[in-house]
Amino acid sequence: MSDTGSVKGWPCAESVPIDPQGYDHPVSTVRETGRVGAAVRDEFPILASKAYLNACSQGALSHRVRAAYEEYLAGWDAHGAEWEHWVERAEAARTAFSRLLHASPAEVAVTTSVSQGMSGVVSALDLGARPRIVISDYEFPTVGQIAHAQALRGAEIVHVRPGEGGIIPIDAFEEAIDERTALVCCTTISYRTGHRQDVAAIAAIAHERGALVLADSYQAVGAITLDAPALGVDFVTGGTVKYLLASAGLGFLYVREGLLPDLLPTQTGWFADEDIFRMDISDYSPAADARRFDAGTPPVPNIYAGVAGMSLVEETGVAAIEAHVRELNSRLIDGVVELSGTVVTPNEPARRGPLVCIASLDVESLVRELAGEGIVVSSRDGNLRVAAHLYNVEEDVDRLLAALAARRHLLA
Numbered sequence: 173m174s175d176t177g178s179v180k181g182w183p184c185a186e187s188v189p190i191d192p193q194g195y196d197h198p199v200s201t202v203r204e205t206g207r208v209g210a211a212v213r214d215e216f217p218i219l220a221s222k223a224y225l226n227a228c229s230q231g232a233l234s235h236r237v238r239a240a241y242e243e244y245l246a247g248w249d250a251h252g253a254e255w256e257h258w259v260e261r262a263e264a265a266r267t268a269f270s271r272l273l274h275a276s277p278a279e280v281a282v283t284t285s286v287s288q289g290m291s292g293v294v295s296a297l298d299l300g301a302r303p304r305i306v307i308s309d310y311e312f313p314t315v316g317q318i319a320h321a322q323a324l325r326g327a328e329i330v331h332v333r334p335g336e337g338g339i340i341p342i343d344a345f346e347e348a349i350d351e352r353t354a355l356v357c358c359t360t361i362s363y364r365t366g367h368r369q370d371v372a373a374i375a376a377i378a379h380e381r382g383a384l385v386l387a388d389s390y391q392a393v394g395a396i397t398l399d400a401p402a403l404g405v406d407f408v409t410g411g412t413v414k415y416l417l418a419s420a421g422l423g424f425l426y427v428r429e430g431l432l433p434d435l436l437p438t439q440t441g442w443f444a445d446e447d448i449f450r451m452d453i454s455d456y457s458p459a460a461d462a463r464r465f466d467a468g469t470p471p472v473p474n475i476y477a478g479v480a481g482m483s484l485v486e487e488t489g490v491a492a493i494e495a496h497v498r499e500l501n502s503r504l505i506d507g508v509v510e511l512s513g514t515v516v517t518p519n520e521p522a523r524r525g526p527l528v529c530i531a532s533l534d535v536e537s538l539v540r541e542l543a544g545e546g547i548v549v550s551s552r553d554g555n556l557r558v559a560a561h562l563y564n565v566e567e568d569v570d571r572l573l574a575a576l577a578a579r580r581h582l583l584a
């Protein structure tokens with residue numbers, strides 16, 4: 173495949189207009205505006221009535237993403253099956269993911285979920301040679317459950333657990349990773365507590381011992397700079413629901429170029445074939461690049477939405493989003509400390525990302541009461557989860573802090 177996005181076997185893919193709504197950019201011309209907060213709020217209708225601080229669960233819906241869904245439906249109405257265009261959209265998504273990861277499109281598979289990406293990765297492992305899979309205690313359930321499912325193939329699963337302050341010490345990874353280890357899973361940011369792991373340091377240890385490394389970055393992509401090659405990991409996975417401002421049912425898997433072509437997923441499908449339209453059922457001949465981790469028919473409506481959502485993130489610029497959210501989170505953390513509340517997420521900016529978790533004595537009541545005041549947040553493990561994004565402003569944080577002050581009895 174090329175950077176402009178074409179798939180061998182779709183002869184017309186290049187002839188389809190790539191930019192029907194003017195928000196799809198070739199690799200070199202994404203223009204970052206750095207516009208955050210008040211400057212972008214008009215794009216998100218929900219912000220007219222709510223303090224929406226829930227990007228860790230679902231990013232806010234924008235006019236642009238709604239228009240993308242409508243474009244998909246209008247094209248279907250007007251032309252029936254627009255297969256060439258749909259496939260071109262999937263390639264546009266691959267290219268957008270690759271830009272966000274500072275990688276090449278040839279290193280990115282378009283998936284429906286982290287689950288698909290993780291399943292593809294473990295299906296390619298030789299667990300006979302290296303039976304151990306190491307996972308951090310901060311992995312999302314899908315990563316932990318797929319790892320444990322490999323016990324049926326003879327794998328031994330080892331957990332590394334948090335120590336003081338909820339931080340998983342690098343020493344714990346040192347101890348767990350050995351010459352029998354095939355894969356280390358270290359999520360970039362804990363969905364439960366907001367802790368940010370030192371993925372580059374963990375990758376260095378794993379590689380020293382010949383193990384591969386997967387960083388589930390769903391809680392990071394779109395909100396913090398993620399340079400997959402610079403991190404030194406082998407796989408990065410995530411999706412579009414949260415900080416990429418789009419829909420469920422679209423994700424990505426970055427596969428480090430050097431690993432190809434030796435890594436052969438046995439979880440596969442016809443869109444992973446080297447020549448999709450050969451339609452040959454007599455062998456397994458996967459694509460030479462990371463498309464070998466694609467699977468079946470692409471999730472077309474989600475791809476329309478995903479490309480639109482990612483365009484909003486790219487136009488703002490991830491560095492601007494990261495700086496904006498860091499400031500809002502510092503304001504939030506200072507405010508909670510003033511209330512004598514307990515912030516579970518580390519205060520040190522290098523140890524946190526966009527998600528801040530606050531300990532609560534009755535988090536379900538707290539989330540419900542805040543929702544009653546138009547403040548949308550979520551909960552995990554008894555903690556309140558607050559996740560700001562490019563569209564949030566200081567007033568959102570202050571509104572939340574005032575509501576928490578009025579419910580001090582619900583904070584731990």
Ligand SMILES: Cc1ncc(COP(=O)(O)O)c(C=O)c1O
Nearest residue numbers: 285286287312314363390391411
């Ligand atoms: C860290 C993390 N990984 C994975 C997922 C979801 O995985 P999947 O795309 O397989 O549903 C989520 C949230 O939904 C998440 O927060």
